[in-house]
Amino acid sequence: MNTKLLDKVNVLKKQRNAVILAHNYQAGEIQDIADFTGDSLGLSVEASKTDAEVIVFCGVRFMAETAAVLSPGKTVLLPDKDAGCPLADMITAEQLRELKSKHPDAIVVCYVNSTAEVKAESDYCCTSSNAVELVKSLPEERRITFVPDQHLGRHVEEQTGRDLVLWPGYCLTHVVITEDDIRSAKQNYPDAVVMAHPECTEPVKALADEILSTGQMLKFAARDTARRFIVATEIGIIHALNKANHHAEYIAASERAVCPNMKLVTLEKVLWALEEMKYTVSVPEAVSVKAKKALDRMVEVLPQ
Numbered sequence: 001m002n003t004k005l006l007d008k009v010n011v012l013k014k015q016r017n018a019v020i021l022a023h024n025y026q027a028g029e030i031q032d033i034a035d036f037t038g039d040s041l042g043l044s045v046e047a048s049k050t051d052a053e054v055i056v057f058c059g060v061r062f063m064a065e066t067a068a069v070l071s072p073g074k075t076v077l078l079p080d081k082d083a084g085c086p087l088a089d090m091i092t093a094e095q096l097r098e099l100k101s102k103h104p105d106a107i108v109v110c111y112v113n114s115t116a117e118v119k120a121e122s123d124y125c126c127t128s129s130n131a132v133e134l135v136k137s138l139p140e141e142r143r144i145t146f147v148p149d150q151h152l153g154r155h156v157e158e159q160t161g162r163d164l165v166l167w168p169g170y171c172l173t174h175v176v177i178t179e180d181d182i183r184s185a186k187q188n189y190p191d192a193v194v195m196a197h198p199e200c201t202e203p204v205k206a207l208a209d210e211i212l213s214t215g216q217m218l219k220f221a222a223r224d225t226a227r228r229f230i231v232a233t234e235i236g237i238i239h240a241l242n243k244a245n246h247h248a249e250y251i252a253a254s255e256r257a258v259c260p261n262m263k264l265v266t267l268e269k270v271l272w273a274l275e276e277m278k279y280t281v282s283v284p285e286a287v288s289v290k291a292k293k294a295l296d297r298m299v300e301v302l303p304q
């Protein structure tokens with residue numbers, strides 16, 4: 001770790017009254033300097049509870065947007081303006097409006113990995129931790145449209161027995177993990193427990209022992225007695241797992257499961273973001289108010 005750089009970040013962080021958030025998929029050195037690490041919604045909620053005036057979101061754009069929606073009075077900075085999420089960008093608000101016109105009676109549930117505009121068009125927002133519970137809580141007689149991740153949607157279908165209107169979005173980083181990756185990891189480590197993220201493909205999830213969000217993986221690994229875990233998600237989580245739970249070994253199911261957007265953030269860019277107060281991410285008020293409603297409805301049915 002470059003201590004000079006780190007010292008500068010810490011001095012500026014104080015001067016700006018800033019808080020640094022790092023998603024579980026960030027590079028280890030970014031996770032290590034963060035005030036909070038975790039999943040996208042959890043981080044935005046934590047930041048909204050602080051009296052910081054500035055949020056530096058080491059993650060991707062939709063996460064910074066969510067932080068802006070939940071903290072309208074704070075300045076939200078994304079250290080790299082190109083850090084987007086291909087999954088979130090697979091559906092636009094216009095495409096969702098079109099889909100809604102085809103299924104006008106359906107309740108629209110959007111995964112938090114979506115743009116603020118798509119959230120604003122949705123009735124409920126959900127996370128990969130609570131998608132199943134949220135759908136279970138909705139009236140059985142109502143159709144449900146689920147966007148944008150088809151694999152999380154299929155996991156929800158399987159767990160709830162409900163037939164959803166799905167959008168064909170997917171996360172490029174999770175779909176590179178193959179059945180062969182899991183089979184060969186199991187062969188090499190027959191005693192290991194396989195944890196897979198719901199954004200993985202169905203054949204991969206079928207080979208997993210547990211299907212868990214990143215936050216759930218951290219909790220599960222802490223309480224499980226296994227000495228080895230095969231982890232099918234973005235490899236940044238291995239750093240978080242090692243840091244939080246020393247008792248076990250964590251093996252990435254695929255070294256190719258790297259999100260290039262998440263890795264755009266570097267220590268130098270965090271410092272630059274604080275120096276230049278860039279790049280600010282804001283959400284127009286009309287969109288923000290509607291997007292917040294979808295997030296609030298989620299909390300109403302599933303209190304955190």
Ligand code: SF4
Binds near residue numbers: 060
């Ligand atoms: S890992 Fe997938 S869902 Fe997460 S930011 Fe990268 S592309 Fe988006």
